[in-house]
Amino acid sequence: MTQTTETPMVELKGVKKRFGDLEVLKGIDLSVDRGKIISIIGPSGSGKSTLLRSVNNLEVIDEGTILLDGVQVNRPDLKGLAYEKHINHIRQNMGMVFQHFNLFPHLSTLDNVTLAPRKLKGMKASDARALGMELLERVGLADKAQVYPSALSGGQKQRVAIARALAMRPKVMLFDEATSALDPELVEEVNLVMKGLAEEHMTMLIVTHEMTFARDVSDWAMFMDGGVVVEANTPEHLFSHPDQERTQHFLRKHLGAQA
Ligand SMILES: Nc1ncnc2c1ncn2[C@@H]1O[C@H](COP(=O)(O)OP(=O)(O)OP(=O)(O)O)[C@@H](O)[C@H]1O
Numbered sequence: 001m002t003q004t005t006e007t008p009m010v011e012l013k014g015v016k017k018r019f020g021d022l023e024v025l026k027g028i029d030l031s032v033d034r035g036k037i038i039s040i041i042g043p044s045g046s047g048k049s050t051l052l053r054s055v056n057n058l059e060v061i062d063e064g065t066i067l068l069d070g071v072q073v074n075r076p077d078l079k080g081l082a083y084e085k086h087i088n089h090i091r092q093n094m095g096m097v098f099q100h101f102n103l104f105p106h107l108s109t110l111d112n113v114t115l116a117p118r119k120l121k122g123m124k125a126s127d128a129r130a131l132g133m134e135l136l137e138r139v140g141l142a143d144k145a146q147v148y149p150s151a152l153s154g155g156q157k158q159r160v161a162i163a164r165a166l167a168m169r170p171k172v173m174l175f176d177e178a179t180s181a182l183d184p185e186l187v188e189e190v191n192l193v194m195k196g197l198a199e200e201h202m203t204m205l206i207v208t209h210e211m212t213f214a215r216d217v218s219d220w221a222m223f224m225d226g227g228v229v230v231e232a233n234t235p236e237h238l239f240s241h242p243d244q245e246r247t248q249h250f251l252r253k254h255l256g257a258q259a
């Protein structure tokens, strides 16, 4: 995105992904510098979720390279235990928040947040508890620490999901339409947490249908369609006077619908 000698936090080079005969990502290049926020927008089926899932190696790409802080994420050369170890390392450095909160229903809010650091990092119970409380405080839910997910609103669940993702101290946060399953009045509380992370210079890749939020929060914006990056630019440029007709058409539809 900018000329720099620093290693990008996330870098994609010529990433291709097929599902059977359908090529969903057709050669994606993307570079996100440390502490920067990129919004990814585009019509349904354009490959946005597949792209994020590929970054996290939830999807195995067919061609190209994905790097996290200079370390190659996709490693077709690794097999068995070595591959598992590698993937665990990568996933520990990336927090992901999906559209549908997938909290563990049988665990309290606090235990949802502390599970990964306890199990994966072997963190002591007292340290994990302190970390969990700090993160719940940060998302405004310290008073819900002992409550089970079924007693939380959608926005609260999603904030716990963010705290849970942060518990591994990730280098990057990936958001896939984190607010699109929420009632409109609950969207803002989640957006505020995401804005807070932005202010703390968390590197973030955000897939969203909320154009206003994307314009406000991101350093760079990318419009995808049909598995390609149609255009990428500063949010001011992309949202206000996009160069490509496809982007103009998409934004007319979406900004129109939001107004
Ligand atoms: N596991 C899968 N198997 C087969 N096809 C898939 C799979 N996952 C996604 N696809 C297809 O890949 C294409 C891109 O899907 P993807 O979910 O990445 O789109 P998207 O941009 O996130 O869309 P939306 O805005 O609706 O979430 C779609 O045509 C979808 O049907």
Ligand SMILES: [Mg+2]
Pocket: 048, 049, 050, 176
């Ligand atoms: Mg999607």
